[in-house]
Amino acid sequence: xxxxxxxxTATVVAGGGDYPDQAMLLRSADxxxxxxxxxxxxxxGGYPTVNAVAILPFTPSVWLLAHDGPVGADYAxxxxxxxxxxDSWTQVYTLTRAGVDRLVTDPVTPAxxxxxxxxxxxxxxxxGGLTWAAVxxxxxxxxxxxxxxxxxxxxxxxxEVRTSSDGGDTWTTAGFIPDGVRTLAIDRGA
Numbered sequence: 518x519x520x521x522x523x524x525x526t527a528t529v530v531a532g533g534g535d536y537p538d539q540a541m542l543l544r545s546a547d548x549x550x551x552x553x554x555x556x557x558x559x560x561x562g563g564y565p566t567v568n569a570v571a572i573l574p575f576t577p578s579v580w581l582l583a584h585d586g587p588v589g590a591d592y593a594x595x596x597x598x599x600x601x602x603x604d605s606w607t608q609v610y611t612l613t614r615a616g617v618d619r620l621v622t623d624p625v626t627p628a629x630x631x632x633x634x635x636x637x638x639x640x641x642x643x644x645g646g647l648t649w650a651a652v653x654x655x656x657x658x659x660x661x662x663x664x665x666x667x668x669x670x671x672x673x674x675x676x677e678v679r680t681s682s683d684g685g686d687t688w689t690t691a692g693f694i695p696d697g698v699r700t701l702a703i704d705r706g707a
Contacts (some may be wrong), residue, residue, distance in 0.1 A: 518531065518532035518533070518567050518568055518569050518570045518582070519531050519532075519570065520570045520571055520572045520580075521572075522572055522577055523572060523574045523577050524577055525546075525577075526548075527545075527546060527547055527548040528544070528545065528546050528602075529544070529545045529548065529549055530542055530543065530544050530545075530555075530570050530572070530580065530603065531543045531545075531552070531570075532556075532566075532567025532568070532569070532570045532582055532584070533566055533567055534564070534565060534566030534567065534584075536564060536566075537561075537562050537563070537564050538559055538560060538561050538562065538563065538565075539557055539558065539559050539560075539565065540556075540557070540558040540565035540566050540567045540584035540585070540586065541554055541556060541557045541558075541567060542554070542555050542556035542557075542567050542570065542582055542603065543555065544602075544603050555603040555604065556582060556597065556599075556603065556606055558584055558586065558595070560586045560587060563586050563587045564586075565584050565585055565586035566584060566585060567582050567583070567584045568583055568584060568585060568594070568616070568617060568618045569581075569582065569583040569617055569618055569619050569620040569632070570582045570583075570620065571620035571621065571622055571630060571646075572622075573622055573627070573628075573630070573645055573646070574622055574624070574627070575627035575628075576627065576645060577602075578600060578601060578602050579598065579599065579600055579645050579646065580598070580599040580602060580603050581596060581597065581598055581599075581620050581630065581646045582596070582597050582606075582620070583595065583596050583597075583617035583618075583620055583632060584597075585616055585617075588611070588613055591613055591614050592614065592616070593611055593612060593613045593614065593615065594611070594612045594615050594616055594617035594634070595608055595610070595611050595612075596608070596609050596610040596611075596612075596617065596620075596632065596646065596649065597609065598645075598646045598647060609646060609647055609648070609649070610640075610648075610649040612632075612634070612640070615634045615635075615636055615638065616634055616635040616636065617632045617633070617634050617640075618633060618634065618635050618660060619631075619632065619633035619660070619661070619662040620632055620646075621633065621662050621663060621664045621670075622664065623664050623666075623668065623684075624664055624665065624666050624705070625666040625667050625668070626668070627645070628642075628643055628644050628645045629641065629642070629643055629668075629684070630642045630645065630646045631662060631664060631670065631685060632649065633658065633659070633660060633661075633662030633672060634660075635660060636656060637653075637656040637657065637658050637659050637660060637672075637674050638651070638653050638654050638655075638656060638658055639651075639652045639653040639658040639662070639670075639672075639685045640652060641684065641685055652684075652685045652686060653685060653686075653688070656674075657674075657679075657688050658670075658672055658674075658679065658681070658685065658688055659672025659673050659674035659677070659679040659688070660672060660673050660674065661673040661698065661699060661700055661701045662701075663701045663702060663703050664703075665703045665705075668682065668683060668684040669681065669682050670684070670685050671691070671701055671703070672688075672701070673694065673698050673701060675696050676693050676694060676695065676696040677690045677691075677692075677693060677694075678690070678691045678692045678693065678694055678701075679691065
């Protein structure tokens with residue numbers, strides 16, 4: 518997981534894991550030359566990892582991360598929020614039996630953030646990641662989530678490109694691509 522600060526472009530955050538015990542987030546203030554650890558979640562033998570990070574473009578001191586880890590016999594994803602550029606963190610949401618692999622900010626509406634899961638489900642926050650609600654839980658959204666304006670989302674599901682023009686409430690098939698695509702991107706420079 519990787520994110521670049523929208524204003525201080527030399528500030529980069531990278532998430533991952535130190536198997537088998539730690540999920541971690543690293544921060545660099547010098548474009549990746551040096552790194553410091555700003556978040557660690559330890560589960561002995563639990564294989565946690567930070568799978569998604571986001572820096573809110575209109576409030577860049579607010580950072581979000583999602584990591585996985587066990588909850589009893591189940592697995593879960595945990596969403597954490599920082600309001601001081603990663604210096605301190607608060608856990609804000611837990612999704613049992615779900616794997617958050619994307620955190621995406623709405624490019625037009627400052628406080629709207631989306632969380633996409635490997636199960637093709639979607640969760641949404643309207644307050645900058647402080648609270649979350651399930652939007653799609655039937656697997657009809659997709660993975661590889663990206664946001665465009667206004668309130669338009671794209672995702673993959675198998676060989677389909679899925680799209681939503683209402684902030685993720687409903688989804689349709691927009692086209693087809695080779696199965697196994699792991700990333701989508703929006704070119705806003707055109």
